[in-house]
Amino acid sequence: MLPHQLFIYNSLTRSKDLFEPLVPGFVGLYVCGPTVYGAPHLGHARPYITFDILQRYLHHLGYKVRYVRNITDVGHLENDADEGEDKIAKKARLEQLEPMEVVELYTQQFHEAMRALNNQPPGIEPRASGHIIEQIEMIRAIMANGWAYESNGSVYFDVPGYSKKHDYGKLSGRIVEDLIAGAGNERRELEGQDEKRNPADFALWKKASPEHIMRWPSPWSNGFPGWHIECSAMSTKYLGETFDIHGGGMDLLFPHHESEIAQSKGACGKAPVRYWMHNNMITINGQKMGKSLGNFINLEQFFNGSHPLLSQAYSPMTIRFFMLQAHYRSPLDFSNEGLQAAEKGFARLLNANKTLAQLKAGPSSTSDIAGVEQGFYAAMSDDLNTAIALSHLFEAARIINSVHAGTETISAADLDNLRRFFPLFLFNLLGMREEQAADNGALDGLMQMLLRMRADAKAKKDFATSDRIRDELGALGIRIKDEKDGTTSWLKD
Structure with missing residues (x-):
């Protein structure tokens, strides 16, 4: 018997909902993974600890969990939309490396940090670059259903057209008319803006410019996938057209997760996720953590x-x-x-x-x-x-x-x-x-030796030595405690 019924705050319904899996006894869980172009930082720790706790608790409640967490290694542009340089390609250019060298370096660092934080690994960890075919096929389906169009070798999702039948903005609370007006007030000379029928449309596939390093052949051009389509394609492949829980940080709620819903409905005709979970942000002295503010701290520095x-x-x-x-x-x-x-x-x-x-x-x-x-x-x-x-x-x-x-x-x-x-x-x-016990075996052995030396000193009534050991350890932040049964324990403050 389960100890309690589990209630989850669902960002889609804006309420705590009783968790009832699509298939009794089984849970499909997808969490957006990192874009691997830099060292893992404190902001990475929170979502992956949060959903590690969720996975652990679901297992404890008796569920079999398929936990999928992706690696974004292509297609995430600098401003999180459709303009600018690919974050990984930019890092590769600046450091004079191949993009996949950048990917491997920071993926390994991410995994090391997750192990250090004692996060259990996901059951499946797909990479966006390894699922280009699946992304192309999903884009084909979206286009066939009339929700996307090709323009000069790029493919864009038709947000206003989709919104005539579906509710784009339901997850984030955004209003399509406001999105269109806001996008229209931005600089129109941004790269690719003139290709769109509407400035609120987002890229499913981008034609690569001559200097772009990472590119693949597609029916439309040699190019690369949009950031949003990656998670839609990979979650569908491993968890099905509809699955139980999708997690990530609140910063992904719009446009990333909102666009995931639209893409999956556009391709499959159904909502992809039953429960959306979002963790809140970490701030430093009340400000959002960021490199531009000079308050960015990576985990290794901690x-x-x-x-x-x-x-x-x-x-x-x-x-x-x-x-x-x-x-x-x-x-x-x-x-x-x-x-x-x-x-x-x-x-x-x-x-x-x-x-x-x-x-x-x-x-x-x-x-x-x-x-x-x-x-x-x-x-x-x-x-x-x-x-x-x-x-x-x-x-x-x-x-x-x-x-x-x-x-x-x-x-x-x-x-x-x-x-x-x-x-x-x-x-x-x-x-x-x-x-x-796990990391400081030598320290523990040294402490046991010092405690034995102190016990010998006390037995010989050499209280000066006994007190000196206690006081000098205290100055180093190590407290020793004499128990009433004659044993002694130690604790590092």
């Missing part, structure tokens, strides 16, 4: 502390925990203070998990262990509210510490239950991991 806005290095699990402390649909503002609080909060939960093994059962419980478990499930099933879910884990940690200190008691049944669900929730569902 991990090594090399950016001037950082007061220290932050581990991948600190970044992950920081993300989980806010609901995915809420804006999240970066600050050193927030990351340091996340670091300490995660350390408290890790320490509680270690203490849990030392607890002894009493005749009865003075705390509601079942309520903690049910509260966690209720929060996760309420649109993945990880912030509230964490509050229940902190309550469990409080109970663990109180029982260990002797101020509360716990029954054998409740202790067994707590030992089952506390690590399950923290590690399996929220995806946290113990970095000390």
Whole structure:
């Protein structure tokens, strides 16, 4: 039996909807992946942590999930529309590399960052450049149904014509007439603008200019696909004409996701997605993170502390925990203070998990262990509210510490239950991991040696040496704690 019914905020309906998969027991999930022309940054961490949590929770609820997350390695132009240079081709030109060298370099960096953040890989990770045939066939279908036209070797989606029958703008809340008026007020001399019947139309296929590096043959020209058609073609290939959940950042809602809906309806005659999920943005000091503002921080800089806005290095699990402390649909503002609080909060939960093994059962419980478990499930099933879910884990940690200190008691049944669900929730569902054990084995070994030296000093009543070891470790940000049963533990602040 499932612990709770799952409700998801659906951007299409603008409400929390009960999740009911198209096929009972199976979930099709598509998430827009990165355009690989630069190092992965903090903004990349949030959507992929969010949908990693979703995938984990769906698995826990008993669903078989097919998770597809693409790599965009062609067709994403500089202004996210139909003008400018391909982002990857531009990077290749500036660095005097082949475009696919750029793609491989930054795809590898992206994968390394995702592993560091403990995100489970998708089941399928298609590349846009590997699905040119599928994109051409989808464009053919859109044209055959009368929703697109060829102009000078490029193909454009007919937004006003489509809108006479379908609701372009329903997902984003945009009004077609406003889009047409707004586009018409822009500079008309932009590349390709004179090819369009209407300035609101968007490219499905672009004829390559002579200097354009990345190009493929098509029925219309040697060229490359538009950015939006890539996700429509790849999601349809691997998940079908209609699937359950499509995720991504709010910045993709328009025009990317709006155009995906139009393309799929134009080709297949049906809506492609039942639940649209969008995570909110990350800001720095209240401003949207961006290279032009000088507040852009990539993940490697977080991990090594090399950016001037950082007061220290932050581990991948600190970044992950920081993300989980806010609901995915809420804006999240970066600050050193927030990351340091996340670091300490995660350390408290890790320490509680270690203490849990030392607890002894009493005749009865003075705390509601079942309520903690049910509260966690209720929060996760309420649109993945990880912030509230964490509050229940902190309550469990409080109970663990109180029982260990002797101020509360716990029954054998409740202790067994707590030992089952506390690590399950923290590690399996929220995806946290113990970095000390995984990454700092040498440090742990050194600490055990120092603790033995301190214990020997105390046994010989050499309290000066014992206190010196404690104080000097404290100055390095390492706290040691003498337990009442004679054992000693350590924790890095």
